[in-house]
Amino acid sequence: MSAGTPPLSNPPKPQAKALNCPQCGAAITLRALGHAETAVCESCHCILDAKDPNLQILQKFQVITGEVPPLIPLGTRGKLRGTDYEVIGFQRRSITVEGIRYDWHEYVLFNPYKTTRYLTEYNGHWNDISVCKELPVIQFSSANYLGEIFKHFQTSDANTNYVLGEFPWQVRVGEHATVTDYVKPPRVLSSEKSANEVTWSLGEYMYGADIWKSFNLPGTPPEAVGVYENQPSPVSENVKGIWGAFLAFAIFLLVLMAGFDLTSNKGTAFESSYRLNSGEPKGEASFVTEVFNLEGRTSNVELTTSANVDNSWIYLNYALINQDTGQAWDFGREVSYYHGHDSDGSWTEGSQKDNVVIPSVPAGHYYLRIEPEVDPRHPPLAYSVQVKRDVPVLGFFGIAFLALLLPAIAITWRSINFERMRWAESDHPPIKIGNSED
Amino acid sequence: MTQPVSNCPNCGAKIVFQWSSSVQTVCQYCKSILVRTDVDLKKVGQVADLPPDSSPIQLNTEGIYRNKAFVVIGRILYEYDQGGWNEWHIMMNDGSSAWLSDAQNEFAISFASNTSGLPAATQVKVGQQYTWNNQPYTLSVITPAHYRGLEGELPFQYWDKTNVTFADFRSETGKFATLDYSDEQPALYLGEFVEFDDLKLKNLRTFEGW
Numbered sequence: 169m170s171a172g173t174p175p176l177s178n179p180p181k182p183q184a185k186a187l188n189c190p191q192c193g194a195a196i197t198l199r200a201l202g203h204a205e206t207a208v209c210e211s212c213h214c215i216l217d218a219k220d221p222n223l224q225i226l227q228k229f230q231v232i233t234g235e236v237p238p239l240i241p242l243g244t245r246g247k248l249r250g251t252d253y254e255v256i257g258f259q260r261r262s263i264t265v266e267g268i269r270y271d272w273h274e275y276v277l278f279n280p281y282k283t284t285r286y287l288t289e290y291n292g293h294w295n296d297i298s299v300c301k302e303l304p305v306i307q308f309s310s311a312n313y314l315g316e317i318f319k320h321f322q323t324s325d326a327n328t329n330y331v332l333g334e335f336p337w338q339v340r341v342g343e344h345a346t347v348t349d350y351v352k353p354p355r356v357l358s359s360e361k362s363a364n365e366v367t368w369s370l371g372e373y374m375y376g377a378d379i380w381k382s383f384n385l386p387g388t389p390p391e392a393v394g395v396y397e398n399q400p401s402p403v404s405e406n407v408k409g410i411w412g413a414f415l416a417f418a419i420f421l422l423v424l425m426a427g428f429d430l431t432s433n434k435g436t437a438f439e440s441s442y443r444l445n446s447g448e449p450k451g452e453a454s455f456v457t458e459v460f461n462l463e464g465r466t467s468n469v470e471l472t473t474s475a476n477v478d479n480s481w482i483y484l485n486y487a488l489i490n491q492d493t494g495q496a497w498d499f500g501r502e503v504s505y506y507h508g509h510d511s512d513g514s515w516t517e518g519s520q521k522d523n524v525v526i527p528s529v530p531a532g533h534y535y536l537r538i539e540p541e542v543d544p545r546h547p548p549l550a551y552s553v554q555v556k557r558d559v560p561v562l563g564f565f566g567i568a569f570l571a572l573l574l575p576a577i578a579i580t581w582r583s584i585n586f587e588r589m590r591w592a593e594s595d596h597p598p599i600k601i602g603n604s605e606d
Numbered sequence: 607m608t609q610p611v612s613n614c615p616n617c618g619a620k621i622v623f624q625w626s627s628s629v630q631t632v633c634q635y636c637k638s639i640l641v642r643t644d645v646d647l648k649k650v651g652q653v654a655d656l657p658p659d660s661s662p663i664q665l666n667t668e669g670i671y672r673n674k675a676f677v678v679i680g681r682i683l684y685e686y687d688q689g690g691w692n693e694w695h696i697m698m699n700d701g702s703s704a705w706l707s708d709a710q711n712e713f714a715i716s717f718a719s720n721t722s723g724l725p726a727a728t729q730v731k732v733g734q735q736y737t738w739n740n741q742p743y744t745l746s747v748i749t750p751a752h753y754r755g756l757e758g759e760l761p762f763q764y765w766d767k768t769n770v771t772f773a774d775f776r777s778e779t780g781k782f783a784t785l786d787y788s789d790e791q792p793a794l795y796l797g798e799f800v801e802f803d804d805l806k807l808k809n810l811r812t813f814e815g816w
Contacts, residue, residue, distance in 0.1 A: 200660070203660035203710070205688070205689045250613060250814075279711075279816065280662055280711075280813045280816050281662045281711070281810070282711055282802065282816070283711045283712050283802070284711060301712075301776075301780045301799035302776070302778055302779060302799075303746070303776040303777055336689060337688045337689045337710075338687060341768075364732060364747060364749070365732065365746065365747040366732060366733065366745075366746050366747070367746070597770050
């Protein structure tokens with residue numbers, strides 16, 4: 169015979185012991201062999217002494233009609249973390265916080281060669297629980313278990329309301345225990361304290377779908393409602409990743425910007441100052457500049473208009489014309505600057521300078537056609553036009569930067585929100601933001 | 607190793623002691639509790655059949671603990687108000703003996719310690735800390751229990767005890783301690799929790815359906 173656990177493959181039908189309830193005569197099936205301390209009659213809900221061949225009644229309890237049946241039926245076998253287990257017991261327990269009762273369910277998992285495990289379910293959130301062999305160390309409001317720090321979540325008084333099936337300990341409806349939970353998602357460390365005993369257990373969060381798969385259950389598991397104390401955040405894992413990616417891209421962008429800055433010649437191709445006398449007939453206002461050279465690769469052109477506007481405006485119709493090909497870029501620019509005082513203090517609007525970038529202008533001989541326009545009553549106005557070739561466009565980098573920053577912020581925000589929802593249910597709720605002050 | 611052989615004074619069956627230091631055994635045929643004297647065996651009582659039990663371990667189960675082979679030679683079955691557990695008396699291949707306890711398939715191996723100055727039963731409370739062999743322990747549960755049955759060889763006489771109190775201790779490192787208040791002088795056992803699979807047990811009980 170091989171060492172260790174005998175093979176569990178192809179097990180013959182489990183040998184359940186058939187007995188009858190001494191109260192109502194209903195058939196009682198004992199599944200956990202000699203392990204069971206108590207069994208519960210499924211029809212009259214007497215708690216029976218499973219060790220007694222006559223199944224002496226230990227407790228009778230009232231069952232409210234509409235009691236939820238176990239989601240995993242008693243007697244169901246499944247494979248959890250590689251080991252076969254059979255569900256032999258079920259209990260409903262509750263805590264009351266600020267007058268509100270919260271119910272959860274516990275399932276007893278049995279294998280004659282393995283330490284008994286438990287599954288808990290609350291609002292569609294599952295935990296796989298095993299008893300701790302090592303004792304955690306309490307440090308202020310956290311617990312250190314084998315070097316891992318768990319944060320205190322909640323301390324409450326748990327009450328047993330309903331039991332079904334077999335239990336490896338003497339279970340009674342109405343039992344109380346002080347339950348303290350410490351969390352480090354996806355795990356939860358719990359202590360249960362009664363008069364003579366402190367028991368520590370470690371739970372690991374499980375999704376309903378995985379439970380359904382483990383126990384081969386029909387249908388779909390109930391949907392998880394809200395955020396559970398040790399539910400792993402679906403986004404917190406991504407937070408580090410996205411900020412890492414953001415940093416990498418930001419560095420890449422900076423290198424790219426530096427590269428563009430070094431390779432661009434930023435030379436002034438054309439510069440000239442003009443004076444506009446108001447009141448001149450409009451038709452004569454249009455003129456062309458001398459021809460200037462735009463060199464190098466096809467690149468952008470920056471045109472800067474400066475004007476001594478002071479609580480006034482100037483509007484210029486521009487055309488950048490390629491003398492060789494006749495290709496023209498038409499655009500209009502306004503330079504306006506206003507300032508003053510009102511009840512809120514001084515204000516300004518606009519600027520005496522205007523920039524525009526014309527992308528993808530091939531090299532060649534160019535000239536500008538300029539058609540300025542001002543208020544006819546405006547005194548004579550000096551303005552200048554400057555054309556620069558191949559300027560680095562920082563705006564593009566800004567947009568790329570923002571495009572990376574926004575998802576990083578969004579994911580961080582979602583992660584913070586998830587943690588807020590988690591801790592809102594704890595003994596340490598976060599301070600509410602935007603609480604109405606009325 | 608020659609094993610001491612005698613005959614059951616009640617039914618005449620052959621009684622073989624596997625461990626030379628065993629003080630008591632149970633005749634596997636007539637269930638007489640036999641205590642070893644200097645010259646022969648004395649029947650001091652009789653055990654009833656053991657209640658149905660769930661432990662995967664049985665007499666003659668073999669295993670390995672810390673590279674030492676051991677064999678199960680005796681057993682005490684305890685019962686308390688919340689359930690029951692087994693203390694399996696094991697003989698290591700170096701001639702020492704130890705206890706393999708099985709509570710809801712939570713296994714621990716412990717050795718008798720000769721530490722003196724142990725706290726009295728009236729002094730201990732859940733949550734108290736004690737340090738033995740430089741290892742701090744915290745009292746996790748006090749269990750008033752009574753013995754429900756026994757089997758095989760034991761290192762002491764255990765036929766006339768009924769109610770006993772145990773104080774179980776755990777540590778931050780998985781170490782385990784028990785104070786046994788069966789006698790006037792408390793007895794200390796020190797050990798650790800063990801994984802079933804790590805013991806590489808052979809000759810286990812089989813369960814139908816598993």
